[in-house]
Amino acid sequence: MLCDRCPQPLGVYRTSWFNMDNLCEACQKSEEKHPDYGFARRMETVQVSLKNFNYEGVGWPGEDGRVNRKAIQAAFKWDSVCQPDTPQS
Ligand SMILES: [Zn+2]
Numbered sequence: 001m002l003c004d005r006c007p008q009p010l011g012v013y014r015t016s017w018f019n020m021d022n023l024c025e026a027c028q029k030s031e032e033k034h035p036d037y038g039f040a041r042r043m044e045t046v047q048v049s050l051k052n053f054n055y056e057g058v059g060w061p062g063e064d065g066r067v068n069r070k071a072i073q074a075a076f077k078w079d080s081v082c083q084p085d086t087p088q089s
Pocket residue numbers: 003004005006007008023024025026027028
């Protein structure tokens with residue numbers, strides 16, 4: 001089985017916080033550095049608390065991309081969850 005984001009064998013893996021990708025250790029580390037990582041984790045926690053176990057994540061925008069919080073905020077109306085944790089330009 002290969003990582004969903006790079007051609008490496010998975011080895012020890014876990015599922016992404018952003019989507020349903022299975023990630024190798026290197027991709028987990030790069031995901032943890034993403035500026036929306038905290039947001040993705042908060043959204044997951046909220047969805048689980050709502051028993052929405054089919055939730056597929058906020059979506060992986062790529063290492064240099066950003067999650068579209070405005071669209072998610074408009075869809076879910078969870079202002080407290082969608083507060084930016086760093087000022088967005
Ligand atoms: Zn990988």
